[in-house]
Amino acid sequence: LQRSTGLATLTPMHRLDRETGGLLLLAIKPDARAHYHRLFAEAMIEREYLAVAHIEEAPGQRRWRVENRIAPGEPWYRQQIAEGPANAVTEIELLDLREGAGLFRLLPKTGRKHQLRIHMVSIGFPIIGDPFYPKIRARRDGDPPLQLLASRLAFIDPLSRAPRCFTSVRQL
Numbered sequence: 001l002q003r004s005t006g007l008a009t010l011t012p013m014h015r016l017d018r019e020t021g022g023l024l025l026l027a028i029k030p031d032a033r034a035h036y037h038r039l040f041a042e043a044m045i046e047r048e049y050l051a052v053a054h055i056e057e058a059p060g061q062r063r064w065r066v067e068n069r070i071a072p073g074e075p076w077y078r079q080q081i082a083e084g085p086a087n088a089v090t091e092i093e094l095l096d097l098r099e100g101a102g103l104f105r106l107l108p109k110t111g112r113k114h115q116l117r118i119h120m121v122s123i124g125f126p127i128i129g130d131p132f133y134p135k136i137r138a139r140r141d142g143d144p145p146l147q148l149l150a151s152r153l154a155f156i157d158p159l160s161r162a163p164r165c166f167t168s169v170r171q172l
Contacts, residue, residue, distance in 0.1 A: 014040050022150030022168040035158035040111060045155040049106040049116055052147035052172050053125035055097060064092040066119040070112040078132055079114045088112040090119045147172050
């Protein structure tokens with residue numbers, strides 16, 4: 001992106017898993033970076049994701065709040081739920097259900113590696129196209145991409161104090 005825009009100082013303010021599509025907040029000015037990083041570090045930014053997940057039968061509820069501890073797993077690139085105080089929190093809502101799949105809204109309150117993928121598996125609904133959870137699976141021709149989209153970011157701009165809301169034009 002730096003090469004294609006010619007903006008050598010362009011820097012992401014947070015990260016997305018490689019397979020996740022959608023919004024990414026970027027900064028151009030180096031002196032502004034710390035202000036935007038703080039939004040994430042102090043949970044002052046609302047992040048919304050959409051996911052399509054496997055559902056074998058209609059669940060008895062439509063909302064979940066998942067709180068647990070996520071730690072490094074095996075192999076090195078996977079994470080796992082571990083004993084100890086919670087360091088990962090996600091609010092999940094089932095928006096729509098049809099033909100063995102559900103559309104979910106995910107509102108992470110923290111930002112751990114693979115948090116949303118692990119939390120969806122923990123409530124019994126693995127995200128379609130996930131090659132790592134619930135088990136590692138080699139990609140095959142015809143497999144769908146990971147059905148996880150960073151769909152919205154909302155925050156009070158730390159420099160101008162204006163409310164900001166960005167919504168992805170991409171869809172799952």
